[in-house]
Amino acid sequence: MTETRRESRAVHLDDYVPVVGAPKMQELHALAASLKGRSVQMVNSTSVGGGVAEILSRLVPLLKEFGVNVRWDVMTGGNDFFEVTKAFHNALHGAPFDKSPESFDIFLAYNEQNRARLEMDSEFTVIHDPQPAALINGRTNRSGNWVWRCHIDLSQPNPKVWSFLEPYVLRYDGALFSSPDFTHQLPVPQYLFYPSIDPLSEKNRDLEPEFIKGVLERFDIDPKRPILTQISRFDRLKDPVGVVQAYKIVKRYFDCQLVLAGGGAADDPEGGKVLDEVREVSAGDPDIFILDLPPWSALEINALQRASTIVIQKSLREGFGLTVAEALWKKKPVVASAVGGIPIQVIHKQTGMLVHSVEGTAYQLRYLLSNPSFASRLGQLGHEHVREQLLITSALERYMTLFLHSMSRA
Amino acid sequence: MTKAQQPFQFATASYLTRICNQRATRLVELYKGLGECSDASIFYHTFHSLRRHHFLTEGFSDDFAQWIMAGCNLAELAEQLASLDLREYANLLDLRNDLRSLVADFCLAFPERAQQKAFEPFYFSEAIEVSLPLGIEVHSIEEFYEVLGKLGNASFHFHFVTSRLRLHLRSNDFSLWFSTGLGMDKLAQQANRIDIYTNTLEAARQQLLYLISQELGP
Numbered sequence: 001m002t003e004t005r006r007e008s009r010a011v012h013l014d015d016y017v018p019v020v021g022a023p024k025m026q027e028l029h030a031l032a033a034s035l036k037g038r039s040v041q042m043v044n045s046t047s048v049g050g051g052v053a054e055i056l057s058r059l060v061p062l063l064k065e066f067g068v069n070v071r072w073d074v075m076t077g078g079n080d081f082f083e084v085t086k087a088f089h090n091a092l093h094g095a096p097f098d099k100s101p102e103s104f105d106i107f108l109a110y111n112e113q114n115r116a117r118l119e120m121d122s123e124f125t126v127i128h129d130p131q132p133a134a135l136i137n138g139r140t141n142r143s144g145n146w147v148w149r150c151h152i153d154l155s156q157p158n159p160k161v162w163s164f165l166e167p168y169v170l171r172y173d174g175a176l177f178s179s180p181d182f183t184h185q186l187p188v189p190q191y192l193f194y195p196s197i198d199p200l201s202e203k204n205r206d207l208e209p210e211f212i213k214g215v216l217e218r219f220d221i222d223p224k225r226p227i228l229t230q231i232s233r234f235d236r237l238k239d240p241v242g243v244v245q246a247y248k249i250v251k252r253y254f255d256c257q258l259v260l261a262g263g264g265a266a267d268d269p270e271g272g273k274v275l276d277e278v279r280e281v282s283a284g285d286p287d288i289f290i291l292d293l294p295p296w297s298a299l300e301i302n303a304l305q306r307a308s309t310i311v312i313q314k315s316l317r318e319g320f321g322l323t324v325a326e327a328l329w330k331k332k333p334v335v336a337s338a339v340g341g342i343p344i345q346v347i348h349k350q351t352g353m354l355v356h357s358v359e360g361t362a363y364q365l366r367y368l369l370s371n372p373s374f375a376s377r378l379g380q381l382g383h384e385h386v387r388e389q390l391l392i393t394s395a396l397e398r399y400m401t402l403f404l405h406s407m408s409r410a
Numbered sequence: 411m412t413k414a415q416q417p418f419q420f421a422t423a424s425y426l427t428r429i430c431n432q433r434a435t436r437l438v439e440l441y442k443g444l445g446e447c448s449d450a451s452i453f454y455h456t457f458h459s460l461r462r463h464h465f466l467t468e469g470f471s472d473d474f475a476q477w478i479m480a481g482c483n484l485a486e487l488a489e490q491l492a493s494l495d496l497r498e499y500a501n502l503l504d505l506r507n508d509l510r511s512l513v514a515d516f517c518l519a520f521p522e523r524a525q526q527k528a529f530e531p532f533y534f535s536e537a538i539e540v541s542l543p544l545g546i547e548v549h550s551i552e553e554f555y556e557v558l559g560k561l562g563n564a565s566f567h568f569h570f571v572t573s574r575l576r577l578h579l580r581s582n583d584f585s586l587w588f589s590t591g592l593g594m595d596k597l598a599q600q601a602n603r604i605d606i607y608t609n610t611l612e613a614a615r616q617q618l619l620y621l622i623s624q625e626l627g628p
Contacts, residue, residue, distance in 0.1 A: 021562070022560065023560060023561060023562025023563075023565070024562050024563075024564075026544065026562065027422045027424070027544070027562050027564050027565065030422055030542045030543070030544055030545070031424055031540070031542060033542075034542070177429070180429050180531075180533035180535070181531075183429045183533070185431045186431070189428055190428065190429045191426050191427060191428055191429070192426075192427035192428075192429055192535065343530075347463075348480070385463075388462070389462070397424055398426065400424070401424040401425065401426050401538075401540050402426055404424075404540045404542075405426055405538055405540055408540070
């Protein structure tokens with residue numbers, strides 16, 4: 001068990017051949033051939049933590065291995081800057097914005113500071129998320145190709161913050177969004193760039209059966225009875241209480257177990273409250289396992305997903321919801337809410353089941369438990385869907401295609 | 411072994427999806443959009459959807475039919491659109507006209523249903539194609555068979571499905587080469603009859619491999 005845990009090494013392009021197949025890698029090499037030596041710069045606001053840093057930490061080395069001259073820069077800023085950008089982030093998700101007008105000045109001042117510090121002379125520049133969006137001020141005479149990669153749900157942005165940010169976005173050559181729902185009526189080209197998962201990361205790579213068994217033993221979960229699992233932070237928008245309610249309906253018909261695993265309760269007061277509520281509604285049922293896991297639990301999460309009979313994602317709102325892709329990649333049947341980016345991943349009745357309520361969730365769980373061969377087929381097709389669209393190899397393909405398209409336009 | 415004077419050169423294509431500013435929230439808006447959207451958009455929602463969902467054999471093969479079914483709950487119209495066979499179209503204008511015509515007929519017959527708000531919007535999108543040579547060329551059917559056995563879906567789709575638009579013919583790159591390059595007209599016709607709707611791309615490729623193996627003999 002410990003060997004599986006500790007194994008960690010640099011991943012190379014050849015490692016993906018058994019995952020996506022030699023023909024796919026051959027096609028990627030064909031794309032890369034025209035990009036050898038071309039300069040690309042990625043800029044975001046953090047080097048560790050968060051989904052963007054996680055994606056870039058895998059994407060950048062692979063692009064380098066393809067021969068692309070890629071550089072990853074991280075912008076710097078004080079606490080005041082990150083307080084403002086956190087408020088921006090929430091406001092762009094639709095929350096109220098109550099910061100003073102000076103916060104816009106703070107935002108611009110740090111962008112200007114970084115503009116002066118960073119060399120911004122690459123042929124292709126990809127600016128990730130709102131924090132460094134005003135670095136576009138550093139572009140001279142429309143040189144190079146600049147795109148803005150928006151990783152957040154912009155479907156209902158706070159108008160105050162969006163109206164401040166939009167003029168900067170309009171100066172880019174294009175904007176990249178994770179879902180059509182997040183796009184806006186803009187005069188610049190908008191491209192669909194799904195987020196991706198890395199099949200070779202600790203969260204997704206194959207595990208030895210002994211390790212999976214060990215994780216179940218550690219948490220006293222019975223491997224012989226059906227396991228329903230939701231992996232998510234203890235956050236109201238993930239509706240863990242609704243998941244327990246759905247499970248209680250299913251439990252009338254099937255002797256199953258429920259695993260609610262995630263984090264966020266330790267450092268988030270709201271998360272702590274939600275965890276308490278979940279414990280309250282689950283009280284007295286020994287088949288409900290509430291696991292508040294530390295952030296370094298990727299392998300445990302992986303094992304729990306692999307051990308599950310069905311994976312649930314009953315969110316009330318969602319950005320993209322990559323935990324769904326993680327479950328699909330593990331060939332698990334998924335029952336998930338039709339919100340955010342989930343319908344992109346779950347094609348109803350083909351790669352999973354979409355639901356809209358507690359009752360609907362319970363019904364589809366019962367249906368899949370009663371029809372294991374159908375459930376298995378959903379998992380298989382879901383796996384293929386992720387292989388085609390949502391792996392890091394697809395992200396590499398999209399970026400390289402974008403760069404080649406930009407070259408052809410130039 | 412018959413050698414073609416002109417080799418078959420394998421290529422592949424990669425696509426970007428561009429989301430246009432046009433969207434539909436009702437069937438009547440889809441009709442309007444079908445008239446105004448670009449050819450690249452018609453291509454994306456028909457030919458390209460076959461590639462994006464190549465591993466699925468259920469459901470509708472084009473995005474318009476899928477949205478009319480899932481977003482508007484209009485099964486009959488969805489079936490009519492889905493029954494249009496892309497192999498019959500040598501250009502996008504004809505396909506666009508037929509799609510519009512079916513939707514227009516429905517809107518005229520059922521104006522109230524055509525005005526009902528859909529469950530979700532339809533986003534007109536475009537496929538931006540970047541095609542590249544794979545650096546592989548073959549001169550004989552034997553060599554072709556060997557390469558086809560290892561060919562990726564993207565390249566297969568490029569030569570077997572989207573080539574119809576490039577050629578402006580009711581044929582595909584493979585059949586054209588079998589016929590004009592190797593003089594194998596029967597194989598060309600058989601290959602062109604492979605059903606890309608009821609098969610996955612992989613299954614279609616396997617069928618083509620089988621047809622060639624029959625020609626090659628034991």
